[in-house]
Structures are given as structure tokens and as C-alpha cells.
Amino acid sequence: MPQKFNYIDFSNSITSMPRKSASLSKDRYISNEFMELEWEGIWTKTWLFAGIVSDLAEVGDFFVYDIGRESIVVTRNEEMKISAFYNVCQHRGNKIVTIESGSFNKVSCPYHGWTYSLNGRLEHVPDRELFEGGVPCEKHSLKPVRVSIWAGLIFINMDEKSSSLETFLGPIIDQLKPYKFEKMNLVKHQTVSLLETNWKTVRDNFLEQYHVDFIHPQHASFVDCCDAENDLWPFGHTRTMVTSPVVNPRYSMPDEPPEFMQDYLRGLRLNPDDFHGKVPEIRKAIQKQKRIIGKELGFDFSEFSDDQVSDVLQYDIFPNIFMTIHPERLWIFGPKPHKSDPNKCSFTKWSFQIPSELVRDEKKGLELLPGSSYYDQTGFRPEHDIFTREDVVEGRKSFTITIDQDIHYLNDMQAGMHSKGFDSALLSKDEERLQHFHDWVDDWIRKDSLWSSLD
Ligand code: FES
Numbered sequence: 499m500p501q502k503f504n505y506i507d508f509s510n511s512i513t514s515m516p517r518k519s520a521s522l523s524k525d526r527y528i529s530n531e532f533m534e535l536e537w538e539g540i541w542t543k544t545w546l547f548a549g550i551v552s553d554l555a556e557v558g559d560f561f562v563y564d565i566g567r568e569s570i571v572v573t574r575n576e577e578m579k580i581s582a583f584y585n586v587c588q589h590r591g592n593k594i595v596t597i598e599s600g601s602f603n604k605v606s607c608p609y610h611g612w613t614y615s616l617n618g619r620l621e622h623v624p625d626r627e628l629f630e631g632g633v634p635c636e637k638h639s640l641k642p643v644r645v646s647i648w649a650g651l652i653f654i655n656m657d658e659k660s661s662s663l664e665t666f667l668g669p670i671i672d673q674l675k676p677y678k679f680e681k682m683n684l685v686k687h688q689t690v691s692l693l694e695t696n697w698k699t700v701r702d703n704f705l706e707q708y709h710v711d712f713i714h715p716q717h718a719s720f721v722d723c724c725d726a727e728n729d730l731w732p733f734g735h736t737r738t739m740v741t742s743p744v745v746n747p748r749y750s751m752p753d754e755p756p757e758f759m760q761d762y763l764r765g766l767r768l769n770p771d772d773f774h775g776k777v778p779e780i781r782k783a784i785q786k787q788k789r790i791i792g793k794e795l796g797f798d799f800s801e802f803s804d805d806q807v808s809d810v811l812q813y814d815i816f817p818n819i820f821m822t823i824h825p826e827r828l829w830i831f832g833p834k835p836h837k838s839d840p841n842k843c844s845f846t847k848w849s850f851q852i853p854s855e856l857v858r859d860e861k862k863g864l865e866l867l868p869g870s871s872y873y874d875q876t877g878f879r880p881e882h883d884i885f886t887r888e889d890v891v892e893g894r895k896s897f898t899i900t901i902d903q904d905i906h907y908l909n910d911m912q913a914g915m916h917s918k919g920f921d922s923a924l925l926s927k928d929e930e931r932l933q934h935f936h937d938w939v940d941d942w943i944r945k946d947s948l949w950s951s952l953d
């Protein structure tokens with residue numbers, strides 16, 4: 499059975515109808531010219547996921563979000579509002595904040611000591627009398643960057659004329675309301691510091707399931723990628739829904755539950771022997787059992803459909819993140835382009851989970867996330883763990899086995915793009931989300947009035 503693709507519009511003036519116009523010639527992955535077009539049309543024009551609200555709990559907490567040639571400081575100001583400004587001093591352009599995160603009362607430039615409030619207003623200029631005519635503070639505030647918050651996630655936008663984040667995300671906001679991401683805790687924060695691949699090669703990898711049979715053979719015994727249902731939205735966002743746990747119908751149905759399902763069943767206090775000859779019944783049984791265990795642990799599944807309780811749901815938010823979502827946990831993945839080399843990017847995973855007591859009670863032997871998708875919660879923010887691709891390939895670090903397998907292949911994709919023996923990609927029907935993403939890459943690049951048609 500082929501996958502299903504639904505093109506959904508949520509705005510009168512912007513359509514998601516299939517265009518299939520973007521040519522996937524290798525230039526878009528390897529050329530500096532295309533990288534520059536993306537900088538002007540995408541990175542400085544769209545809403546970008548930059549970090550999380552829980553990292554800015556107190557007044558003065560900040561983190562730095564570096565993207566391309568820009569560095570942006572995101573902070574909680576005296577009015578308890580989250581605001582952002584370019585990380586550049588208005589005296590002579592020095593970069594002000596040089597650490598990833600922390601807390602400050604004032605923002606002070608290390609070069610000559612110009613000092614700004616948490617709102618970015620210039621408050622102190624050493625030896626002010628040396629400046630002929632004085633220094634009008636109101637004219638030399640740090641330059642603001644737009645910020646918007648959705649479900650505990652912080653987005654920034656460098657385009658003053660952009661529409662709101664709400665307009666950009668459309669129905670995604672309502673669809674994901676039941677998950678209450680803002681109540682989940684960050685349990686892991688990991689980055690592969692350098693992949694020798696274009697950022698879109700990472701996005702591409704997660705925008706199709708055509709590769710799954712080949713590089714993720716273990717998936718055959720717990721997901722049905724052949725019949726995935728996909729939604730494609732304006733602005734380049736997409737969603738895929740994959741039923742789980744099921745045996746991929748391309749393979750013969752075993753009498754006994756496959757090993758992964760056995761562990762899953764045991765973890766949820768179900769007996770794998772009860773499913774001899776009844777493997778297709780496992781998904782429904784798990785949906786039912788999760789609701790029962792959820793009740794005992796105090797986690798309410800009532801707002802979720804049965805599909806949402808068990809299946810794999812992935813939302814791809816244009817341009818910089820995709821999210822795999824379950825009621826009990828959220829994983830956000832984001833490739834970030836290198837600041838000057840189209841052949842390089844970093845790749846980050848943020849893992850969130852509902853509070854420990856709702857997900858596991860060891861005394862009672864209850865758990866909602868059996869196996870490797872459960873992470874311990876310490877009550878503290880996990881350190882940002884930054885490591886190399888080799889750490890992943892050689893098994894010292896992991897994003898989960900499936901993603902590690904993807905990471906293993908990505909450098910080879912980029913290397914092939916440089917060959918005289920390759921010109922451009924040819925896409926299958928099942929790679930339509932990928933095509934949609936690239937159509938919107940082109941739209942953002944070519945139409946500098948994309949926002950103005952909306953407001
Ligand atoms: S460049 Fe910042 S105070 Fe001079």
C-alpha cells in the first residue's frame with residue numbers, strides 16, 4: 499500500500515497545493531551561493547526554534563542562540579518577559595556575551611564596559627564625557643529580535659515584518675494542545691557538534707520513510723511505514739503518522755510477538771504468551787493498557803485518541819526542527835547550518851518527558867515508557883552534552899539506535915553530492931514530504947513578500 503498525502507490549507511492567501519517545482523540539483527546542498535540565498539530568504543525571515551522557557555526561569559537568566567553569522571541573546575527581563583536582542587555592542591560592534599548560558603543583572607560589554615539593562619537599554623558608558631555631544635542612551639539600545647512562545651518553546655524571528663508565530667504554525671498549535679509540552683521536563687540535551695553534511699540533508703533524511711527498510715531493519719517488527727499518512731501544510735511544515743507497534747505488512751506475520759513487542763508488553767505488565775497467533779491484536783491491547791496504567795500513575799490520557807496513545811507521530815516545523823511526539827514524551831531534533839560552509843552542520847536533540855512520578859512507579863511496578871525511551875529525571879537541568887559524530891558511530895554516545903543509524907549515513911550523502919557522477923535527485927512518491935519541504939525552501943528564497951500577502 500502506498501503512503502497517503504493530504505495537502506492542507508489554513509490560510510486564504512497561502513496554499514499548500516503540490517507544486518513539485520523545486521529541482522533537487524546538487525547545488526542546493528553544496529554551493530555557497532545557495533547557502534547565501536537561504537540566509538537571506540529563510541534564516542533571517544522565518545520563525546526559528548531557539549530554546550526553552552524553563553531555561554529562563556528567573557529574571558536575568560539568559561542563553562545565546564547562534565545562527566549563521568548572527569548571535570542572539572534571549573533573556574528574561576525585569577518585567578518577567580522573555581526578550582531577545584542581537585549580541586552586539588552598539589559602541590563598536592563587539593560580541594557581548596561569549597558563553598552559552600547563565601544569569602546576569604546587567605549586560606556588560608567586556609571591551610570598554612558599555613552596560614545595558616536586561617531590556618537592552620544602554621545604561622552606563624564609562625567616561626561618557628569623552629564622547630563629543632554625549633551618548634543618547636535611547637538611540638544606542640541593543641537591537642531587539644522578535645520572540646514568541648509556544649508551549650514552553652521559544653522562537654525568534656529576525657524579520658520585523660513577519661506574521662505572528664500563530665499564523666505561521668496554523669492548526670499545529672491546536673492539534674498539539676493536549677500534549678502540554680510546557681509541563682514536560684527536559685531530560686537530555688545532546689548535540690553532535692559536526693556533521694559533514696548540509697543541514698537539509700539531515701532534514702531530508704527525516705522527511706521520508708523510503709530508507710527505513712534498508713538502514714533500520716529493526717523497524718519491520720514494530721512500525722508500518724508503508725501505510726503512513728502524511729499532512730502537508732503551507733509554509734513548508736509537514737506531519738507523518740505511523741502506526742505502532744505493528745508488524746510491517748510487507749513481511750510475513752509471525753506467530754510469536756517479535757522481541758521488541760515482547761519487551762514492550764512485559765514493561766506494560768502484559769504477558770507476551772497471551773498473544774501467540776494474535777500479534778495484530780497487540781497495538782489495541784497496548785492502547786488499552788496504557789490508559790489503565792496511566793490512571794494508576796495519575797497521567798490522564800483522556801484527551802488523546804487511541805492512535806495518539808500508541809503510534810509514532812512526527813511534526814516537521816519549517817525550517818529548523820522536527821518533533822517526534824508521544825503523550826509521555828517529546829523529542830525535538832534540529833540541524834543547524836554551519837556559519838559559512840554549506841557542507842557542515844551540527845545536530846541537536848532535546849528530550850522531554852512528563853514528570854517522573856507520572857511515568858514510572860518502581861514500587862508498584864508501573865511504567866508507561868518501557869525500555870530505552872525512558873530517561874531518569876534528576877530534578878536538575880541536564881548538561882548540554884556535546885560530542886562528535888565518531889562518538890555516535892563508535893557507540894559511545896547515542897540519540898537512540900534509529901537516529902544513530904541515520905547519522906552514520908549522512909556524511910556519505912554529502913560526499914556523493916560533490917561527485918561528477920551525480921547531478922540531481924529523483925524522488926519517489928513516498929518522498930513527497932521531502933519535495934514539499936524543498937518547494938517551500940524555494941518559495942521562501944524567491945518571494946520576499948511571502949509575509950506581506952498575509953496581514
Ligand atoms: S565595543 Fe562594546 S564597549 Fe566598546
Ligand SMILES: [Fe+2]
Pocket residue numbers: 703709710714900904
Ligand atoms: Fe532513518
